[in-house]
Amino acid sequence: MVATNFYLILGAIIFAIGAVGVLSRRNALIIFMCVEMMLNSVNLTLIALSRQWNNLNGQMFVFVIMAVAAAEVAVGLAVLVSHFHHTKTANIDDINVLKW
Amino acid sequence: MFDVAWLLFALPAVGALVILLLGTRLPFKVVGWTASAAVMATFGVAAALYFGLLALPVDQRSVTIVYWQWMTIGNFQVPAAILIDPLSVLMALVVTGVGALIHIYSIGYMAHEERYQRYFFYLNFFILAMLTLVMSNNFLGMFVGWEGVGLASYLLIGFWFDRRDDMYGWYADAGKKAFIVNRIGDFGMLVAMFLIWSSLGTLVFTDLGEAVHGLAPAAATTICLLLLLGAAGKSAQIPLYVWLPDAMAGPTPVSALIHAATMVTAGVYMIVRTNALWHMSETAMLTAAWIGALTSLFAASIALVQTDLKKILAYSTVSQLGYMVMAVGLGAFGPAMFHLTAHAFFKALLFLAAGSVMHATSGVLDIRRLGGLRKKMPATYWTFAIGAAALAGIIPFSGFFSKDALLVAALEKNLAIYLVEIVAALLTAFYSFRAFFVTFHGRPRDEQLYAHVHESPQIMTIPLWILAALSVVAGLLNLPFILTLDKWLAPVVGAHEKINITIELLGILISIIISFFGLLMAWALYVRRESWPQRLARPFRFLQPMLENKWYIDEVYNMAIVGPLKAAAGWFARFFDPKIIDGAVNAVGEVAIDSGEAVRKLQNGAVPTYAFSIFLGVVAVVLYFVFAH
Amino acid sequence: MDFAMIFFILVGALSVGAAVGVVTAKVAVHSALFLLTHFVTLAILYITLDAQFLGAAQVIVYAGGIVILILFVLMLVGSENLDTRAGYRSWVPYAGLGLGAVLVAALGFAMLQTPLNPPVLPANLGGIPPVVGVYLYSQGILLVELVAVLLLVALLGALLLARRNPQEQDEGRGR
Numbered sequence: 001m002v003a004t005n006f007y008l009i010l011g012a013i014i015f016a017i018g019a020v021g022v023l024s025r026r027n028a029l030i031i032f033m034c035v036e037m038m039l040n041s042v043n044l045t046l047i048a049l050s051r052q053w054n055n056l057n058g059q060m061f062v063f064v065i066m067a068v069a070a071a072e073v074a075v076g077l078a079v080l081v082s083h084f085h086h087t088k089t090a091n092i093d094d095i096n097v098l099k100w
Numbered sequence: 101m102f103d104v105a106w107l108l109f110a111l112p113a114v115g116a117l118v119i120l121l122l123g124t125r126l127p128f129k130v131v132g133w134t135a136s137a138a139v140m141a142t143f144g145v146a147a148a149l150y151f152g153l154l155a156l157p158v159d160q161r162s163v164t165i166v167y168w169q170w171m172t173i174g175n176f177q178v179p180a181a182i183l184i185d186p187l188s189v190l191m192a193l194v195v196t197g198v199g200a201l202i203h204i205y206s207i208g209y210m211a212h213e214e215r216y217q218r219y220f221f222y223l224n225f226f227i228l229a230m231l232t233l234v235m236s237n238n239f240l241g242m243f244v245g246w247e248g249v250g251l252a253s254y255l256l257i258g259f260w261f262d263r264r265d266d267m268y269g270w271y272a273d274a275g276k277k278a279f280i281v282n283r284i285g286d287f288g289m290l291v292a293m294f295l296i297w298s299s300l301g302t303l304v305f306t307d308l309g310e311a312v313h314g315l316a317p318a319a320a321t322t323i324c325l326l327l328l329l330g331a332a333g334k335s336a337q338i339p340l341y342v343w344l345p346d347a348m349a350g351p352t353p354v355s356a357l358i359h360a361a362t363m364v365t366a367g368v369y370m371i372v373r374t375n376a377l378w379h380m381s382e383t384a385m386l387t388a389a390w391i392g393a394l395t396s397l398f399a400a401s402i403a404l405v406q407t408d409l410k411k412i413l414a415y416s417t418v419s420q421l422g423y424m425v426m427a428v429g430l431g432a433f434g435p436a437m438f439h440l441t442a443h444a445f446f447k448a449l450l451f452l453a454a455g456s457v458m459h460a461t462s463g464v465l466d467i468r469r470l471g472g473l474r475k476k477m478p479a480t481y482w483t484f485a486i487g488a489a490a491l492a493g494i495i496p497f498s499g500f501f502s503k504d505a506l507l508v509a510a511l512e513k514n515l516a517i518y519l520v521e522i523v524a525a526l527l528t529a530f531y532s533f534r535a536f537f538v539t540f541h542g543r544p545r546d547e548q549l550y551a552h553v554h555e556s557p558q559i560m561t562i563p564l565w566i567l568a569a570l571s572v573v574a575g576l577l578n579l580p581f582i583l584t585l586d587k588w589l590a591p592v593v594g595a596h597e598k599i600n601i602t603i604e605l606l607g608i609l610i611s612i613i614i615s616f617f618g619l620l621m622a623w624a625l626y627v628r629r630e631s632w633p634q635r636l637a638r639p640f641r642f643l644q645p646m647l648e649n650k651w652y653i654d655e656v657y658n659m660a661i662v663g664p665l666k667a668a669a670g671w672f673a674r675f676f677d678p679k680i681i682d683g684a685v686n687a688v689g690e691v692a693i694d695s696g697e698a699v700r701k702l703q704n705g706a707v708p709t710y711a712f713s714i715f716l717g718v719v720a721v722v723l724y725f726v727f728a729h
Numbered sequence: 730m731d732f733a734m735i736f737f738i739l740v741g742a743l744s745v746g747a748a749v750g751v752v753t754a755k756v757a758v759h760s761a762l763f764l765l766t767h768f769v770t771l772a773i774l775y776i777t778l779d780a781q782f783l784g785a786a787q788v789i790v791y792a793g794g795i796v797i798l799i800l801f802v803l804m805l806v807g808s809e810n811l812d813t814r815a816g817y818r819s820w821v822p823y824a825g826l827g828l829g830a831v832l833v834a835a836l837g838f839a840m841l842q843t844p845l846n847p848p849v850l851p852a853n854l855g856g857i858p859p860v861v862g863v864y865l866y867s868q869g870i871l872l873v874e875l876v877a878v879l880l881l882v883a884l885l886g887a888l889l890l891a892r893r894n895p896q897e898q899d900e901g902r903g904r
Contacts, residue, residue, distance in 0.1 A: 002737045004845035007778065010741045012836035014748050014767075016829035019718075021752035022711050023825030029803055033751050033764045036795060040771050043787075047780045050856075052847050056864050059856050060872060062783050063865070066790050067876040071883030073795050077802045078890035090806050096705030712821050719828050719835075726839045 007048035014041035028080055028090045032073070039069050101152030102163050104145055105182055108192065108231050111142045116224035123217030132207035135220035139203050139227055143196035150189050161186055161591050164237050164306060178303060183237035187592040190437060190585075191234035191369055194444045195362045199227050201563040202357040205452050208559035209353055209459060219259060219351065226252035230362055234369060239293045239303040242370065246289065246334065249363045254279040256358060257350040267408065274349035281343040285333015285367075292326035295319065296377075308376040315380055324377055324384030327370065328391070335367030335421045338395045342654060344418055348410040352455030355410060360417045360451050361444035368424040368440055372433045375593050379431075389429025393510075393520045396422030398651070400527035404534070405647045409454045409465040412535045416491060417447055419524060423506050426517060432509035433593035434586035435502070438578040441585070442502035445574050446490035449567035453484035456556040456564065457539065461549055467535060472544040476553045481540050483564040488536040490571040492529035493615040498574030500611065505578065508607035512599055522614060529618020537626040580604060737777065744770035761800050768792045780856035 014037060021034030043062045050058025084090055115138025123131050153161050163184040170180040182188075203223060210216050229248025236242045258275025268274045297303055299319050300311040312320070331337065336344035347359045358364070371378060371388065378385055396419045403415035420443050427436035458465050460477060474481045490499035503525065510518040544550035555561070578585035581604075586596040624630040646652070702709075747770060750763035768791040775784035865873055 001847060002733050002777070004847055005840040005843075006737060006741070007774070008840045008845075009833075009837050010744065010774075012833050012840075013745055016833045017745070017748040017752055019715050019832070020822070020825045020829045023708055023715065024822030025752065027757055029757055029799060029806065030751070030754075030760050033760055033799060036764065036791070037748055037751060037767060040768065040787075040791070043783075044771060044774060047775055047778045047783060047856075050780070051778045052845050054848055056856070056861065059780055059783055059861060060865070060869050062780075063786070063869075064872060064876060066783075066786060067880060070790055070794065071879055073798055074883050074887040075890065077798060078887035081802060081805060082890045084806050092707055095707065708821050712825060715825065715828055719832050722832060723835055726835045 004048050004052040008045055011041040011045040011048070014038075014044070026091050026093055028092050028095070031092060032076060032080075036069060036073070039065060101148060101155070102165060102184055104148055105165055105184060105235075106167070107145045108142055108149075108182075108235060109228060111138045111145065112224045112228040112231065114138065116221050116228060119217055119221045119224065123221065126217075128211065128216050129207065131217050131220050132203070132210070135224050136200060136203035136207065138224055139196055139200040142227065142231070143193070143200050146189065146192040146196050149184055150193060153184065153186060153189055158591060162306060170240070176297070178238055178240045180241065181237045181304075182235040182241075183305060184235070185592055186588050186590075187369075187372060187437070188234050190441065190589070192231060194441055195227065195230050195234065198361045198444050198448050198567075199223075199230075199357055201566055202353045202361075202448060202452065205356075205455070205560050205563040206351075206353045208557050209455055210351065213351075215259070219256075222252055222255050222259070223354075223357070226256070226358060226363070230366075233366055237305055239296065239305075242373075243289060243293065246330075246366065246370075247286070249358070249366065250279065250282050250286070250334075253282075253347065253358050253363055256354040257347045259350055259354070267411075268346060268349040271349040274346040278343040278347050281340050282333045285330045285340055288326040288329025288333070292323050292330065295323045295326065299323070305373055308374060312376050312380050315377075317381060320377060320380035321383045324381045325387065327374060327377070328384060328388050331367030331371055331388075331425065332391065333367070334370075335364050335425060336395075336418045337367070337391050337422060337425055338398060341395060341399065341418045342657060345411055345414045345650075348408075348414050352410065352451055352458055355414070356448040356451030356455065359414070360447040364417065364421055365424070365440045365444065368421065368428060368436055371425070371428045372437060372593060375428075375433050378428070385429050385431065387429070389426050389514065389517055392422045392424065392426030392429055393517045393524075394422070395419070396426060397520050397524040397527070398422075400524045400531065401643075401647055402650050403531045404527060405644065406531075407466055407468050409457065409467055409470075409535060409539060410451070412467075412531060413447070413450050413454060416450075416528065416532065419528060420447065420491075422524075423503065423521065426521065427506045427509060430509050430513045430517070431597075432506060432513075434578070434583070434589050434596055435505035435509055437589055437593075438505055438585050439502035441577065442490070442498040442571070442574045445567055446487045446497070446499055446571040449483060449564065449571050450487035450491060452560070452564055452567065453480050453487060456480040456560055457484075459556050459560070460553045462552070464546075464549060467538045469546040469549060470539045470544075471542045471546075472540070472550065473553060474540040476550075477540075477555045479555060479561040479564060483561075483568040484536060484540065486568040486571050488532040491532040492618060493525060493611060494529075494619060495612050495615070496572075496575060498571050498577075500615065501575035501578060501580070504580070504608055504611045507611055508580075508599060508604055511607045511610075512603050522610065525611065526614050526618050529615045530622050533619050533622035534626055537622055541627055580608065733777070737774070740770050740773050740777075744774070757803050758800070761796060761803060764799070765792055765796045768796065775856075778856075782856050782858045782861040785858075 018034045018036075018038035018041060021037070022031050025031050025034065043065055046058045046061050046065075050056065050062075080090060083095065087094065089095070115135050118134055119126075119131055126134075153163070156163075164181055165184070166179045166181040168180050170178045172178075203220075206219070206223065210219055213219060226249060229245050229252055231245070233242050233245025233249060236245060254275045256275075257278050258272040261270070261272035261275070264270045293303065299315060300308070302308070302311055329340075333340045344359060344364065348355055350359070378388075399415045399418035399422060403412050403419065406412045406415060420439070424436045424439050424443075427433075427439065454465065456477065457470070457473065457480060460473075460480075461470065464470070486497065490497035493500045493503045507518065507521055507525065510521050576584075583596055590596065621633045621636075625633040649655070702713075744767055747763045747767035751760045751767060754760040754763055768787060772784045772787040772792070775781075775787055
């Protein structure tokens with residue numbers, strides 16, 4: 001039996017790596033992947049705690065998060081593709097009309 | 101009988117509304133006669149109330165009709181109620197009677213005026229406000245009317261707001277002057293009302309009589325002096341009389357109705373109405389008496405040298421109002437109301453006759469350009485003569501009896517005031533006949549003008565004749581020793597004090613001599629061109645430039661009050677408002693703009709920086725929960 | 730150190746390495762492949778946590794669905810090197826790295842303060858499919874309905890967004 005603490009620390013590490021990826025990469029698709037990683041780190045945490053407290057609700061949360069992630073990927077990629085049609089770029093630095 | 105009292109207000113209101121809503125679609129005659137009919141019907145209502153009162157026993161002649169509770173704030177209650185008593189009915193009769201005649205006269209006088217609907221609307225509105233003033237049974241209702249007539253006066257003085265000439269400047273400015281000077285008086289009225297409420301606990305006139313017994317003398321003096329300030333504003337007394345001469349910028353029937361017969365007497369009416377208060381303060385009454393006496397002398401002296409017919413009449417109005425205020429100050433309330441009534445007749449007559457002259461000369465009223473109008477305008481000539489004789493106090497015209505009643509009261513109570521008033525009476529007789537002789541006798545001074553002069557149409561001369569007849573016979577209202585009017589008013593102002601018969605006869609004799617002497621001087625100087633009056637006047641020559649410049653009062657007011665106020669206002673407008681007030685407001689805006697400019701750099705559209713902000717927040721929250729919680 | 734711990738360290742290290750690979754890979758397709766590895770390692774970890782159903786779902790939804798979708802889009806958009814650095818926000822990655830370190834340190838510190846040892850459960854009470862299924866369709870029924878609606882809306886949204894504007898299509902034809 002591995003203590004829950006280790007799972008939680010692993011989740012934290014993955015979350016931090018994902019966050020750093022979101023902040024440092026330019027390619028919108030890679031940022032997307034990093035966001036997925038962050039979501040998964042939370043999933044890991046929830047499942048570990050679900051076992052810890054012997055409560056299936058944690059797994060239900062993960063179930064919902066997976067559905068949301070799937071929906072998010074579908075919509076997000078659609079936005080990206082649609083935007084790409086207009087600007088021929090997926091570089092996040094060139095997508096900066098969202099201001100003022 | 102008293103059930104119809106509401107028609108007093110309904111009729112002029114309906115007249116005004118009809119003209120307001122339909123006036124532009126109706127021909128001139130219809131509008132004029134609608135307004136006149138409304139006022140004539142109102143006169144009928146007032147007469148009905150008079151007969152209603154007459155039918156009651158003397159001690160029950162005070163009927164209050166409460167229509168509804170106007171306002172109730174805590175224990176502060178004001179009813180919307182009218183008081184029908186001898187005083188208010190007298191005023192209502194004068195207002196509607198003279199008002200109706202002047203309405204009819206206006207149909208002729210304003211025939212060529214473009215804005216006649218507006219004129220008649222204002223006039224009906226004035227009647228409504230004036231009736232509110234005189235009929236209301238409490239201070240607040242009276243104040244509503246007080247302000248209403250002030251508004252009507254302002255609107256009508258500035259009726260030709262787009263005109264300007266050398267005498268009045270912009271006519272609209274004359275209206276503004278009247279309005280602003282009246283505000284000073286209204287300030288006194290308002291503060292007096294507050295004090296009355298706080299010290300007596302009632303604003304109802306009929307309750308004053310009982311309530312004043314507990315009043316401290318100092319409080320009574322303060323209240324009465326504040327009321328006097330209000331009366332001085334409305335009735336054009338020193339120091340607030342300056343607006344009335346300028347008010348002559350309005351159409352002449354307006355001068356007759358508002359600025360001679362009715363509105364300006366509101367101050368006198370108000371003092372008579374509140375006589376219970378005045379009995380409590382000797383000081384305030386003496387002050388009122390002296391202010392009235394000095395005003396009458398002062399204004400009469402200015403009227404001596406005026407060359408504009410309406411200005412002469414304006415100053416004589418100020419002077420006659422001074423007589424009335426003097427009389428109420430001496431406690432002679434009955435005689436004051438008598439003079440008020442007689443004055444309403446003969447001064448309205450004089451103004452309307454002057455208006456008739458103006459009508460004939462297309463607006464020229466400078467008596468140095470007139471002369472010899474007697475032959476061309478016989479009706480105007482004779483009616484003006486009757487008016488001038490009444491004003492001068494020639495026996496047996498109404499002015500003689502009414503003024504004599506005041507003078508006798510003064511002779512009995514205060515010799516100093518009596519002497520002042522005798523001089524003023526002499527001046528009055530002189531200037532009224534000066535105006536008369538110069539205008540109507542002698543040879544025409546301006547032939548070209550004279551050639552076009554014509555008598556006014558009948559619609560104007562008939563009101564003149566009616567008013568002339570009233571001016572002649574109004575003395576019968578209150579003949580010495582018979583005192584019909586005094587007895588009529590006794591329930592309101594108390595019984596007439598018995599005057600020593602020797603003093604009474606002496607006073608009458610002096611009045612007759614003085615008035616005839618004034619007449620004689622004017623006749624000698626302006627008709628016969630004899631030199632003795634000039635010799636008589638030589639010691640007073642040094643006064644002439646002072647008089648011609650109206651004692652420099654306007655200039656002094658300009659320098660002492662208007663100038664500093666304008667300078668202060670200018671400073672506020674040029675510096676304080678744009679720099680401090682606007683500065684503060686703009687500074688708030690600029691802080692918002694500048695901080696927005698600074699902060700909007702954060703909103704640069706680059707999504708990673710937004711993500712960074714979120715991440716920063718996440719780390720901060722985590723740190724809080726790990727270490728601080 | 731027992732077998733389970735050694736297994737956890739191996740899989741966890743692989744998972745972290747794959748995550749670092751996603752962030753650092755120069756070519757986007759490599760990132761996607763690292764992501765696939767990462768997801769699979771996570772699925773294994775789920776199974777060690779007695780969440781067998783979610784482990785399977787992880788492989789199906791993430792590894793089998795999302796990564797494939799991302800790869801499709803990568804091919805559509807083109808996987809040319811997009812990491813041309815723009816100078817004005819060059820500080821963000823470093824600041825992010827610092828913040829990530831702070832976050833891991835803080836959370837690690839908190840985790841080590843209170844050791845959590847899971848209870849030992851009978852084998853059939855974990856996240857095996859029959860248990861999860863019964864739970865989902867009894868207490869979690871509303872959840873399932875909502876997820877269904879969410880997915881439907883997302884489907885329609887994606888359809889709407891990815892579709893070309895009909896007017897543009899007309900213009901294209903006209904040209």
